Amino acid sequence: MNQDIILSMKNITKTYPGVVAIDNISLDFRRGEIHALIGENGAGKSTLIKCLCGAETPDSGVMELNGVPYTRISPRDSRQHGVEVIYQEINLIDDLSVAENVCLGDEIGKWVSFRKLNAKASRIFERMNVAMDVKKMVRDLSTAQQQLVEIAKALSKDAQLLVLDEPTAPLTTNEVENLFSIVGTLKSHGVTMIYISHRLDEIFRISDRVTVLRDGKFVETLNTAETDRKTLIKLMVGRELSETYPRRSNITDIPVIETRNLCGSVPRNINIHVNKGEIVGLAGLVGAGRTELARAIFGADKITAGELFLDGQPIKIRSPKHAIQKGIGLIPEDRKQQGCFLYFGIDWNISIANMPSISRFGFIKHKRVKQDAIKYRDLLDIRTPSLDQLVVNLSGGNQQKVVLAKTLATNSNVIIFDEPTRGIDVGAKQEIYQLMTRLADEGNAILMISSDMEELLGMSDRLYVLCEGRLAGQLKREEFDQVRVLELASGEE
Template sequence: MSALLELRHVSKSFGPVTVIEDVSLAVHAGKVQALLGENGAGKSTLIKMMAGVHQPDSGQILIDGHETPLRTTKAAEQHGIATIYQELNLVPTMSVAENIMLGRTPARGGLVDFAALRRKAQEAVDFIGLEVDLDETVGALGIAKQQLVEIAKALSMDARILILDEPTAALSTTEVEQLFRVMTSLKERGVGMVFISHHLEEIARIADSVSVLRDGGLVAEVPPTTPEAEFVSLMVGRDIENQYPRERGVPGPPLLRVENLSREGAFSDISLTVRAGEVVGIAGLVGAGRTELIRAIAGADSYDSGQVVVKDTRLPRGDVAAAIAQGVGHVPEDRKTQGLILEASVGSNIGLATLRSSSRWGMAALRAQRARAMEVAEKLRIRMAGIDQDVINLSGGNQQKAVFGRWVMAGSEILLLDEPTRGVDVGAKVEIYTIINAITARGGAVLMVSSDLPEVLGMSDRILVMSGGRIAGELPPTASQDDVMALAVAHADPATTTSSSSPSPSDSTPRSPQS
């Protein structure tokens, strides 16, 4: 039986840069074909060929055994190909129902048939078990629920081939289980799927075959039972013996003190200290208030009471500029919308925090800024065509390193990290951990929120566990994941431990390889 979709010896270049070279793979009915590779390996370009966004420069695309050029996304949809991109394609001001049926709005007598629209949208959300108000605007939902709405939208197209680009990156453990149940049901219906994930433990659970890309080429086709160490070696071209290379030293004096910080509905009576040379991790369940706390410390949001002190200086609440001036840098949870200006260059993004401080008589010192940004980019090994390349065209891992680069260039002593390696491949993760080590080695301090429990345990010197907006306890890095979870559920709202609903749109349930 021929494959539903097949790529034969496809290649693709953008200008002088070859991003895909002589790659072949097939998607079969009722099977999940996983794609693995570092950021920048060519995975996104490959799936965009399947989706009709890009056309190969050479090679063939076959559907049901027949050569079928996919010149537009509409052409791909007509052949039953639905794609869920890592960057969600939703209209935040429109309702859930309208987003699910976007571009396929049912009409009667020239007017929108709202009854039919709601019925079809309800069928889609019911199929994946998503509890959501169809009339709620998508922009009011958290990232995880937006991801599930995107999935419902794709499934409403009755797709034969479903392409999922890192669909689990923003999902909690409960929501991942929910998605995998949907995928299993789709397999039973004969739907073929392409699945991209940086969570290697997910590959063994859901994939039937794995294609590994490196530098635009297909390096291996392996079974999903392949050991994770071998997956890593195939992706990066070398063995990575220690995925969490934390270099611990003796902590110095306190650099950051948070005293009795509270904000109604988010967190209450939070006190903590981060010392020079130290990484303090923050773990917690959905709605624990981790992201809200980090944003308040950074000055991005205000708070009701308490204080944030850097060395001996009390920071004014809700004042990002004051925090930056005192050496505080913030790597936010969502780099696309909160951490980067996507249409600006790599150099401009790296230099954002120092643009004002390096100016003279109100004029930006652009030449000096560019030179310093180049030094930082080279130091952090950001893969780019040049410092003037738009940051939107970098891979996810390199975009994240550009955000880190901003604070390296600013000489920040205190770094507030919110999900610092979300959507980042294993090779780039190790490079980011190396940056963290460099910051603490020179006497800086790091406060890190992460939903990845192995990351929290592997890269922290101490772990604070939040539950119900409070700090439930402190653990050493030798603690187990069960120890963390026991504290995380101590004061949690029962709804946060049994469903995907959450009072916080930002936080995600901690995830582990055993989940």
């Protein structure tokens, strides 16, 4: 096996505070191949790509690009080697023409010559075998067309190694076919491609080899032709469930919150309910509409159609404020952007959602603020030297506990946890599991979103799986099976 290696990664490790994002990964990419990279959310795919294009610096390890070793590569060097990444989000300038976008950053002579610009862009689209009016404004294109412009832009930089990060996520079936034929054309021109996707059927259609990552670690690289989907899913999921999840003692069949044909920004006709004393999981891939469903129930996003029932009564939640008044709480997915106020104290953060009930005539009862802060520090074991410590100075786990305390202080009886353990260490995770169990046992209804499959299956009493905004299925605890969930989530029926 003496293949021509375009990129070789050796023992790459990257850690973020509290998390090992990629752990000692070694991986070779052969020139001219389409190499698929798969793994669950958080497996380390994106971090690996970021290290490759110079957006992040690995803590240790060496990357050899075209035989040149780098311990750290700058975005510029990476480009020089022809590495181009097409991200999920379109990254074009709406008000420029296709040609201008494609050639952005190139210098064709001293002055802009639109004739040369258009000619160059046209040549690239010809090479891709695509009919495209290069004088059109980008804003007038469909998402699929914009994506083609992204690819053309990468090619105009003479891409040798093209990374496609979930390129088919926003595309319709026909557009996917079109993309695949372009990928085929590029391959015949000798462009190496790294293809990231959750959709296994795509991997089988276009890739030569496939590498599975799990929890930041390298699992295996296989020749795509010699494997099957069952094997890949097993490799992705990998582990056995460890029995560290506490069980509920007090599950009832009294629905507390219920949606009927609820539609929102992403969710379509969702019918779910959560009973008193129950923890219900929401599974799905990124973009399946789990967070949007949670936000719609909480009044943070608009409900466009359908109904919401609280304790059997129909209710229209107008705003998060209204939701909190009605006893619905949300622990948002993004701790730093949505959950806490980083440059304020712990006590300040814990009391902010609960102001009306700890004030008299608009004046804050400072004693209550302190008492609540002490109560939740002890209850959740928030480790801090003092309660006026700024939240920014806490670890991720302790920050998350502050966010939990903020919601708990409002005395909600429906609590939605959106990725409650993302980016926090194992110890804090266990504590949050214990807390969720206690809340359920006390008769609250809990809805939990998590991309960590083990955690989701371990914690939930029942599970709903969403796929592209729709409810793909419901599983009872005795039917829990990771493979089944993944199949439902990726729309494989």
